[in-house]
Amino acid sequence: MAPIAVGDVIPDGTLAYFDAEDQLQSVSIHSLVAGKRAVLFAVPGAFTPTCSLKHVPGFVEKSPELKSKGVQEVICISVNDPFVMKAWAKTFPENEHVKFLADGSGVYTKALGLELDLSEKGLGIRSKRFALLVDDLKVTVANIEAGGEFTVSSAEDILKALV
Amino acid sequence: MTAATASTAAFATARLIGSSASKLKPPSTFLSFRGNLGSSFPMRISSIRWARFSTVPKISATISVGDKLPDATLSYFDAADDLQTITISEITANKKTILFAVPGAFTPTCSQKHLPGFVEKAADLKAKGIDTIACISVNDAFVMKAWKEDLKIGDEVLLLSDGNGHFTKAIGCELDLSDKPVGLGVRSSRYAMLVEDGVIKILNLEEGGAFNVSSAEDLLNAI
Numbered sequence: 001m002a003p004i005a006v007g008d009v010i011p012d013g014t015l016a017y018f019d020a021e022d023q024l025q026s027v028s029i030h031s032l033v034a035g036k037r038a039v040l041f042a043v044p045g046a047f048t049p050t051c052s053l054k055h056v057p058g059f060v061e062k063s064p065e066l067k068s069k070g071v072q073e074v075i076c077i078s079v080n081d082p083f084v085m086k087a088w089a090k091t092f093p094e095n096e097h098v099k100f101l102a103d104g105s106g107v108y109t110k111a112l113g114l115e116l117d118l119s120e121k122g123l124g125i126r127s128k129r130f131a132l133l134v135d136d137l138k139v140t141v142a143n144i145e146a147g148g149e150f151t152v153s154s155a156e157d158i159l160k161a162l163v
Numbered sequence: 164m165t166a167a168t169a170s171t172a173a174f175a176t177a178r179l180i181g182s183s184a185s186k187l188k189p190p191s192t193f194l195s196f197r198g199n200l201g202s203s204f205p206m207r208i209s210s211i212r213w214a215r216f217s218t219v220p221k222i223s224a225t226i227s228v229g230d231k232l233p234d235a236t237l238s239y240f241d242a243a244d245d246l247q248t249i250t251i252s253e254i255t256a257n258k259k260t261i262l263f264a265v266p267g268a269f270t271p272t273c274s275q276k277h278l279p280g281f282v283e284k285a286a287d288l289k290a291k292g293i294d295t296i297a298c299i300s301v302n303d304a305f306v307m308k309a310w311k312e313d314l315k316i317g318d319e320v321l322l323l324s325d326g327n328g329h330f331t332k333a334i335g336c337e338l339d340l341s342d343k344p345v346g347l348g349v350r351s352s353r354y355a356m357l358v359e360d361g362v363i364k365i366l367n368l369e370e371g372g373a374f375n376v377s378s379a380e381d382l383l384n385a386i
Binding site: 045083091 | 306311326
């Protein structure tokens with residue numbers, strides 16, 4: 001699949017998560033963000049350094065500001081299973097708005113055309129790091145890293161684009 | 164997917180997410196061979212299924228008691244937080260090693276029973292001559308490290324990542340949990356084995372993620 005780009009409509013897909021009652025739920029991306037302004041950002045791996053120490057904390061910290069600029073959903077996606085995503089989300093107790101969704105088999109990541117092959121590091125196929133601003137399913141900002149580096153996909157970069 | 168595999172996967176998934184379906188615990192007969200049998204035919208275990216499942220799923224692996232384990236490279240983060248690799252032959256050569264596998268880090272049975280059981284019995288197992296106890300999962304090393312910290316495990320059990328599933332595949336213990344909604348991909352079925360100088364002496368295989376024969380107590384009783 002060609003990588004998602006500005007002007008595209010994001011594909012639909014099913015992601016999984018554990019809800020507040022610890023029940024496994026699945027949700028369609030379209031049902032979550034249709035008609036809304038949303039940020040979708042992805043990390044190569046739960047519990048990995050940059051993801052845990054910079055990328056996610058940035059969005060946790062800036063999500064109130066993003067909300068004040070009309071962003072209604074801030075979604076973090078990773079090719080990890082929902083058990084791992086749940087455990088990882090717990091390590092950000094101050095988080096109020098970011099939803100952690102599991103793309104366990106990488107199907108949605110593939111639909112976005114944003115796979116990252118990290119088999120050599122024993123991580124299999126993961127997602128590139130990216131942050132998308134989506135308005136009623138249409139991509140208005142696409143900040144996609146080449147791999148796992150962290151240069152354009154932070155919360156601040158999205159905030160700048162919202163000015 | 165064959166009916167047998169589908170029912171095994173469904174059962175395994177139910178066990179993993181602790182749904183009400185998992186209360187249907189199948190009675191299973193199992194045999195755990197001691198080393199001196201030295202047989203090389205594959206071990207087949209039939210288990211009686213309740214109610215809905217009409218087929219008899221089989222537990223299989225491409226290894227059996229008496230075999231030398233294939234070599235493979237696993238990874239882990241050491242005490243200094245550096246990524247290290249270790250091979251199966253390094254863990255098992257000239258040693259008595261227990262290797263047990265779980266379908267997934269942070270999943271209920273693995274986190275609440277299987278791994279803690281081995282941590283608890285580690286001293287007893289070592290008193291019986293075991294040199295190393297290692298837990299293997301098809302998860303990456305970052306996740307294994309986080310899981311180890313979450314369960315506050317020290318040196319008792321080594322948590323090893325079979326990140327690409329190569330070792331799991333080499334011994335024929337893959338468990339396909341790719342079905343939605345859980346999305347776990349291909350993992351390892353649960354097992355526990357005693358290995359002496361690289362040769363399997365005891366092999367307790369589970370059907371998928373079931374937890375009937377692969378506990379620390381089961382191995383302690385068998386040694």
